[in-house]
Amino acid sequence: MAELNTKQKMAIPYVHMPLHDAAKRVTNFEEVPVGYTMEQAMTEAQRCIQCKKPACIDGCPVGIAIPDFLKLIEEGKPAEAAKKIRETNFLPAACGRVCPQDKQCQAVCVVGKKGDAVGIGGLERFAADWERTHGTFTPPVIPPSTGKKVAIVGSGPAGLTAAYELRIRGHEVIVFEAFHRGGGVMVYGIPRFRLPLEIIDEDIKMLENMGVQFVYDMIIGKVLTLDDLLQNEKFDAVFIASGAGLPKMLGIKGENANGVYSANEYLTRIYLMQAMKFPRYSTPLYQGKRVGVIGAGNTGMDVLRTAKRLGAEVTCYYRRTRAEAPARTEELEHAEQEFLNWKWLHNPVEIIADENNFVKQIKCEKMALSEPDESGRRKPIGTGEFVYDDVDTIVFSLGCDVNPIIPSTDKEVRINKWGIIMVDHVTCQTSKKGVFAGGDAITGGSTVILAMGQAKNAAAAIDKYLKNELKWETASIPTDPNASGVQWAGRFAQGKR
Ligand SMILES: Cc1cc2nc3c(=O)[nH]c(=O)nc-3n(C[C@H](O)[C@H](O)[C@H](O)COP(=O)(O)OP(=O)(O)OC[C@H]3O[C@@H](n4cnc5c(N)ncnc54)[C@H](O)[C@@H]3O)c2cc1C
Numbered sequence: 001m002a003e004l005n006t007k008q009k010m011a012i013p014y015v016h017m018p019l020h021d022a023a024k025r026v027t028n029f030e031e032v033p034v035g036y037t038m039e040q041a042m043t044e045a046q047r048c049i050q051c052k053k054p055a056c057i058d059g060c061p062v063g064i065a066i067p068d069f070l071k072l073i074e075e076g077k078p079a080e081a082a083k084k085i086r087e088t089n090f091l092p093a094a095c096g097r098v099c100p101q102d103k104q105c106q107a108v109c110v111v112g113k114k115g116d117a118v119g120i121g122g123l124e125r126f127a128a129d130w131e132r133t134h135g136t137f138t139p140p141v142i143p144p145s146t147g148k149k150v151a152i153v154g155s156g157p158a159g160l161t162a163a164y165e166l167r168i169r170g171h172e173v174i175v176f177e178a179f180h181r182g183g184g185v186m187v188y189g190i191p192r193f194r195l196p197l198e199i200i201d202e203d204i205k206m207l208e209n210m211g212v213q214f215v216y217d218m219i220i221g222k223v224l225t226l227d228d229l230l231q232n233e234k235f236d237a238v239f240i241a242s243g244a245g246l247p248k249m250l251g252i253k254g255e256n257a258n259g260v261y262s263a264n265e266y267l268t269r270i271y272l273m274q275a276m277k278f279p280r281y282s283t284p285l286y287q288g289k290r291v292g293v294i295g296a297g298n299t300g301m302d303v304l305r306t307a308k309r310l311g312a313e314v315t316c317y318y319r320r321t322r323a324e325a326p327a328r329t330e331e332l333e334h335a336e337q338e339f340l341n342w343k344w345l346h347n348p349v350e351i352i353a354d355e356n357n358f359v360k361q362i363k364c365e366k367m368a369l370s371e372p373d374e375s376g377r378r379k380p381i382g383t384g385e386f387v388y389d390d391v392d393t394i395v396f397s398l399g400c401d402v403n404p405i406i407p408s409t410d411k412e413v414r415i416n417k418w419g420i421i422m423v424d425h426v427t428c429q430t431s432k433k434g435v436f437a438g439g440d441a442i443t444g445g446s447t448v449i450l451a452m453g454q455a456k457n458a459a460a461a462i463d464k465y466l467k468n469e470l471k472w473e474t475a476s477i478p479t480d481p482n483a484s485g486v487q488w489a490g491r492f493a494q495g496k497r
Contacts, residue, residue, distance in 0.1 A: 006049045014116035015044040022337040026308050029192045029276060032334060033097075033122075038076070041126040045073035047111055048118045055108035056120060061453030062089045063491050066105060066120055073123055082131035083138065085124060090164045090206075091157060091452065093132060093199045094186055096125025099449045100328055132202065142210055143170040148466040151176060151235040153220040153406065156184020158241035158439025158451040160203065163212045165459030166239075171466060172211075174235075176218045179272060184243055186448065188272035189264065191302050193309070197271075221405035226413070230434055237434050237462050240413075240421060241455065244440035246401040250294070254351030255396075259286050259359035263299045263397040270306055288392030292317055292362050294348050295397035296325035301335040303395045314340045315389065319347035319367050319380040345369070346387070347380065351394055361388050400445050413437075414477060420444050420485035424476045428458035428486075429465075431477050436462055442486045450488055457491065 004012075018034040019025075025032055036044065048070040056066040064085055072081035085092045101107075101121035109117035131137050148171045152159045155177040163173045181187060183200040208214065218224070220242075229235045247262030249255055261269075266285075274281035291307040293300055296318035307314045316335075318325060321344045325332060336342075346364040354360045366385045369378040402419045414422045414431040421430060421437040428436045438458040439451035464470035 004046065009047055009049050010111060010114065012043065012047050014047070014119065015040045017119065017122045019334070019337075022339070025193065026305075026338050029309055031196055032193050033125075035129060036122055036126045038078070041073050041078070041123055042076060044119050045070045045123055048074070049111060051110050055110065056105040056118075059105040059108040061104070061449050061488060061491065062456060064088050064105075064124070069127060070118065070120070070123060073127060078127045078130035079134065079136035081123075081127035082136065085127060089452070090161060091203055091448070092124055093128035094157070094195060094203070095449055095452075096121050096123075096128050097195050097199075098186075098190060099124075100447055102328060102330065104449065132199075137206075139206065139209060140168050142167060145172065146170040146466065148172065148236045149174070149234065150462060150466075151220075151229045151233070151238045152241060153238065154178075154184060154241035154243055154439070154441075155182035155204070155214065156241060156243050156439060156451065157186060157448045158243070158441075158455040159184065159239070160207065161452040161455035162239045162241060162438065162459045162462075163207055164210070165456055166462060167207070167210050167212050169459075169463050171463070174213045174215060175207075176215050176220050176224075178217070178219045178242075180216050181272070182214055182216070184241075185245075188268045189299070189302070191267070191306050192271065193305065194302070219405065221409040226406065226410045226432065226435060235434075236466055237436065239455075239458055239462060240406055240430070240435065240437040240441055241439045241451070242403040242406055242441050243451075244400045244402045244445040246403055246419070247396065248398045248401060249396050250348065250398065252348060252350055254353055254359075257351055257353035257357050257359045257394075259288060259393045260351060261393070261395045263295075263303050263395055264400060266303060266395045267299075267306065270310075276310065286393065288312060288359070290389075290391045291315070291393040291395065292348075292389065292391040293395045293397055294318075295399075296320075296322075296327055296332075297397060297399065298327050298331050299399070300397035301327045301331040303397050304335055304340050305338055307393070307395070308338055308340060312393070315343055315391070316340060317343045317346045317348050317362065317364060319345065320378075321345060321369065324369075324378070343389075345380070347382065348394075349386070352388070359392050359394055360390070362391050362394060363388050402441055402444060414479070416478070416483050416485065417481040418444065418485075422478050422483065423486060424473070425486050426457070426476075427461035427470065428454060429461065429470075429472070429474070429477070431474050433472050434465075436465075443488075444485050453488065453491065454486065 069081040069084040106117035269275040275285035291312040345367040350363040352361040367380040412432040438454035
């Protein structure tokens, strides 16, 4: 392609990633975006103006060299682009699909200040898929063993990233996972039509090939405690990456009726336990004809679209308006294309069951929004008018709290009043010697890429600890139960392996 100047690059229209037709896609679980062709990808990559101080890199919690990989795609070298991404991100195919780029790298893209930002996510996905389908991946070289052994609790993005980062530093790594397969929310929560299962399976296979061991069906805190790992099993360090899988409910009347689910249970049954293939798989799911989903965040969109694919008539209930819905714009738009019903300004107050305690109706109070308060936020206020809708399944999609099992069985691991594990914000050390934590366990429900960023910080600190280069200092770990979890505090020693 001819070399263009900045003005010419800025004049190239954004190349939208094609999507499968909505009427067709709601009949199956196939991935919705089709992916760029080589030509589309090269054109889109050409829109990057190669800023001297690229803000996009700072916008990425794992610090991908974004302009460099975009340049390689522009030059028609996707395999090299994938290799460049892999220098800092070992889950590019997943991140290219599920990262909230609109809030991170693309949010600060200079091209985006005068129009559409460069489609960094779509291009990351393109490079990663090229590598997968053309077999151009080069496995990392593992240095000789350091003789140190690290236990990782949980195999979501935080656990897998820490496993990778520690293994390439020569440490022995064993991942303990409560479920029968790895991947965390990427496998049991995020729907297949957004993130195909084989992508995560390939990444886990790669870790296995690197010598990382996985022990499934193992709940740390129940079967083995942290002290068992550190003292009896002779691990030199433990990294807790057990996520935030404890569902929140509303506490309204009727929540215990048959046909009421939390989003986590609903999605886990369908995706991890394969209820979507019932009766070929034996997981039962009471899948009604009229499904009501409470909440309009990203998880809510996933539940709505999943229920639609299972053939239900689906309605979203949210007590504010579309403008306040916490879901990403793209997720909301994709859901809106899929023939769902939207009940904005509807606050569920009761679930009404029949004589056998099966869900029959949902009762909602109609809401109005207040004038904006000092923070600019408009509060939903009840109008006193109630409506009843016939439904036979209700799914609560209101977010999750941190998994409580480990802190509840080891009081040395300090938590705040919401159950979030308290750590040093730089090193991810907990209050228990030799134990580090990362991902949703230290932030509360967050994102794949932030979990990965925290895990990279933690792995760098664990490596130092194993080399006796890190003093065990706990003064920086909050003692106040009201202290919040870690907000993204930046990249620290991630790159220095
Ligand atoms: C439905 C849904 C959709 C989402 N969509 C997106 C999205 O599009 N983009 C995005 O960036 N983020 C998304 N997220 C959030 C994202 O998935 C999480 O922030 C991320 O997975 C957190 O990673 P983690 O490794 O900390 O924890 P998790 O992914 O939760 O993994 C934790 C793992 O630890 C295991 N575990 C827990 N306790 C124990 C124990 N005691 N012993 C052994 N194993 C244990 C669990 O079984 C699990 O496999 C979504 C979340 C949900 C629920």
